[in-house]
Amino acid sequence: MPATQVGATLAFGFADGNGGHSCDLGSAPSAGQLDVLMVNSDTVVTTPAGFQNPLGTAGVNNQGSYIFYRFASGSEGSTVTVTTSGNFNTNVIHSRWSGAQAFDVATVTRADAVSDVITPAHSTGTLATSDDLVLVYAALSSIGAGSTPNTPNWTAGGSGFTAIGANTQGSGAGGVAGFAAKKNPAGTAAETPRVSWAGNGAFNRYTLTVAFTTASGSGPADGGTLAGSLAGLTGALVVSKSPGLLLAGQLPGLAGGLTLGPAGGLSVAGSLPGLLGGLQVRTAGSVALAGSLAALVGPLTITGQPEGSGLMDPLLPDAELIMIRFIRQHAGLKAVVGSGKVGVALGTARPFVQVNRVAGQPTQRWEDRPRVQVSVWAATDDQASLIARSIVAALQSILSEQVRSWEGVLGPFSLPDEDNHRYVLDVELTTYATG
Numbered sequence: 001m002p003a004t005q006v007g008a009t010l011a012f013g014f015a016d017g018n019g020g021h022s023c024d025l026g027s028a029p030s031a032g033q034l035d036v037l038m039v040n041s042d043t044v045v046t047t048p049a050g051f052q053n054p055l056g057t058a059g060v061n062n063q064g065s066y067i068f069y070r071f072a073s074g075s076e077g078s079t080v081t082v083t084t085s086g087n088f089n090t091n092v093i094h095s096r097w098s099g100a101q102a103f104d105v106a107t108v109t110r111a112d113a114v115s116d117v118i119t120p121a122h123s124t125g126t127l128a129t130s131d132d133l134v135l136v137y138a139a140l141s142s143i144g145a146g147s148t149p150n151t152p153n154w155t156a157g158g159s160g161f162t163a164i165g166a167n168t169q170g171s172g173a174g175g176v177a178g179f180a181a182k183k184n185p186a187g188t189a190a191e192t193p194r195v196s197w198a199g200n201g202a203f204n205r206y207t208l209t210v211a212f213t214t215a216s217g218s219g220p221a222d223g224g225t226l227a228g229s230l231a232g233l234t235g236a237l238v239v240s241k242s243p244g245l246l247l248a249g250q251l252p253g254l255a256g257g258l259t260l261g262p263a264g265g266l267s268v269a270g271s272l273p274g275l276l277g278g279l280q281v282r283t284a285g286s287v288a289l290a291g292s293l294a295a296l297v298g299p300l301t302i303t304g305q306p307e308g309s310g311l312m313d314p315l316l317p318d319a320e321l322i323m324i325r326f327i328r329q330h331a332g333l334k335a336v337v338g339s340g341k342v343g344v345a346l347g348t349a350r351p352f353v354q355v356n357r358v359a360g361q362p363t364q365r366w367e368d369r370p371r372v373q374v375s376v377w378a379a380t381d382d383q384a385s386l387i388a389r390s391i392v393a394a395l396q397s398i399l400s401e402q403v404r405s406w407e408g409v410l411g412p413f414s415l416p417d418e419d420n421h422r423y424v425l426d427v428e429l430t431t432y433a434t435g
Contacts (some may be wrong), residue, residue, distance in 0.1 A: 013092075015088060045084050048068055
């Protein structure tokens with residue numbers, strides 16, 4: 001399920017960051033919400049307290065450009081302090097998101113000391129999931145003294161990116177500017193964001209991109225009301241646990257189906273004119289369809305069970321996503337994979353670690369036994385072998401509340417493909433639903 005932006009994008013410009021400049025975000029984040037800070041300055045910027053810096057520092061000899069992020073615990077305040085090494089022009093763009101689940105990948109491409117009105121060609125590599133949230137930041141410095149960069153055009157790198165913010169601080173050699181955009185949701189294919197603009201060219205032009213996986217569905221609900229309009233919702237709406245839910249608003253684009261389970265009571269008092277995929281309610285204490293379901297083509301299923309007799313089965317975890325995150329986040333594996341990528345669909349980077357579920361099935365409603373194949377593609381046999389053996393050596397660290405055990409089934413062994421060097425291993429996991 002795609003992430004949702006919370007509130008408006010905010011922009012800050014200042015030149016007094018040496019002692020720390022306070023940026024008022026308007027409100028404190030709720031637990032689990034994602035805050036993203038895009039920062040550009042003529043100097044080094046300190047990672048704000050509580051934030052992560054996945055890209056490190058980009059080009060401080062020309063400009064210091066960063067994307068910082070944090071997943072809120074719920075104890076944070078409504079301000080963030082941005083500290084620079086000296087008082088230099090600095091711009092900050094902030095956005096907040098709900099529904100993001102975990103960091104996926106971050107990339108940066110730089111073009112220094114050559115004036116132009118477009119950022120350099122840039123690619124994220126393969127993404128982990130089809131619902132990734134992709135945020136891109138065009139960081140510009142030495143922007144000239146005439147017409148500052150304006151009117152960003154994000155179609156230069158392909159379709160699907162939407163501008164969410166822009167900011168300029170200062171002018172001339174010390175001036176900085178930034179453009180921000182999103183693609184939400186993105187597919188698993190590599191994204192190639194690039195932006196051009198009107199006005200002065202910039203001598204230093206960086207593209208920074210960060211992607212986040214998103215939650216597979218909504219969490220438990222104690223009961224609530226959908227009283228507004230979800231005009232853009234075209235997929236399925238799934239509420240996994242709802243003792244009582246009132247659909248009192250408009251969902252004109254909902255075509256993928258509406259599933260509620262279990263629902264202690266359901267009232268559809270609004271209009272769902274585009275609902276094609278079916279309406280399914282499980283464990284319903286009472287149901288009132290008082291609105292319009294004029295376009296309902298799929299089945300209408302209401303399964304009555306004794307009140308309180310059961311819950312919708314918990315969602316089993318995604319084994320491919322578990323393995324991808326494990327490889328990406330394990331410090332030792334990051335060291336051997338280097339700048340290579342990890343994903344379900346095979347990318348062009350080498351090394352590349354491809355992860356696919358190839359077998360296995362649930363043994364209980366809450367337990368799964370997926371067999372995951374890990375294919376390591378590399379420039380040489382030795383490199384592919386090293387990465388594959390390193391993954392095996394690190395697998396004990398995959399154990400968690402969701403992953404109770406693992407067992408090597410095959411490999412690692414060499415399985416070359418034409419001119420490509422590849423090592424393959426199969427791992428069987430025992431995973432448990434935790435929702």
